[in-house]
Amino acid sequence: MNAEHIRLWRDSDLSDGMELLRAVCCSHRYPAHSHDEFVIAAFEGGAQRHSIEKHTGVAIPGTVMIIQPGQVHTGEAAKDVGQWAYRAFYPQPQVLEAVAADVFDAPATGLDLGRAALHDNPLLARQLTLAHGVIETSPDPLERQSAMLEAFAALIRRYGQCARGRTLREAPAADVRRAQDLIQSCFDERLSISQVASAVGLSEYHFMRSFRRQTGMTVHAYITQVRLQAAKDRLAKGMSAAQTAISVGFFDQSHFTNRFRASFGVTPGRFAEACR
Structure with missing residues (x-):
């Protein structure tokens, strides 16, 4: 059945x-x-x-x-x-x-x-x-x-079709560096697309396109990379995986562990054990 x-x-x-x-x-x-x-x-x-x-x-x-x-x-x-x-x-x-x-x-x-x-x-x-x-x-x-x-x-x-025709629009150039600076300073916070996009004065979808075009990464992939790099520093200094996960902006240890392993091939615990 x-x-x-x-x-x-x-x-x-x-x-x-x-x-x-x-x-x-x-x-x-x-x-x-x-x-x-x-x-x-x-x-x-x-x-x-x-x-x-x-x-x-x-x-x-x-x-x-x-x-x-x-x-x-x-x-x-x-x-x-x-x-x-x-x-x-x-x-x-x-x-x-x-x-x-x-x-x-x-x-x-x-x-x-x-x-x-x-x-x-x-x-x-x-x-x-x-x-x-x-x-x-x-x-x-x-x-x-x-x-x-x-x-x-x-x-x-x-x-889709709009009233004025189906002309694809080119995204205006964005100052992606300003968005990257915001991410670097606030990566441990609850960030949204609209919050980061507003830093460069663009709508959400235009910002996403411009960011990927200029950096080769999605906004989410970039933020994840920044969080993981910060996590390695904290793990190497003896912070626990659970504390590290929350401190760098991940929402739970499981999510953090999965992302860490996908990026570096080892778990946060294994990385911390190998550090001297």
Whole structure:
């Protein structure tokens, strides 16, 4: 017998406390309903039969669904499959419009994601799924915010259209050194993308693009590197791994240990033992 699991939650660190959902559905059937938000869904398994504004279809792995605010829709397992698995984001319209304003040379209004609700796009589905997984599991708000912005930007670049046309916008040059100075001085604090971006006077997504272009690293990867370098200094001086994790800005020892091992090949404890 297939197992059914549905998890629905809100993340207060994301724009407007965005809701997210991860589900494996078997017997559950969503009756006709609508949302005030967009529904952006990536399908991972099985097959879902749906009706969106009276148009029926079947979503399979590798497809992406875009449901506009107010559109009435249903969802259930396709009869010949018996279950479906998917992940969904529920962003407010203004969240996607703000990202669109950064992606296109247009104001943050008039975003059009097209009439089609279902798209066969395994690459984008994979990117949305990975971002959703980061948001679900990472304790770091900056990492979750970055994953959300990158995923929505990819969606908008592929399917978005603004009232003034679909001209991709070049990010203005940023004084990345100022952002790096802020990170160096505040790495042990709870940093957000908006906080760091404001240091260079750019919107969040433009700043992320400019930072990666000039440094070759994402903002989150750079902050993690700074935290890990500081952690090595403290471990070498005899601070415990648990104390070190909190003191350099990690949210728990497990997260710290995993990042440390991924970067240096050894655990913090092994590194500390080897220091003289």
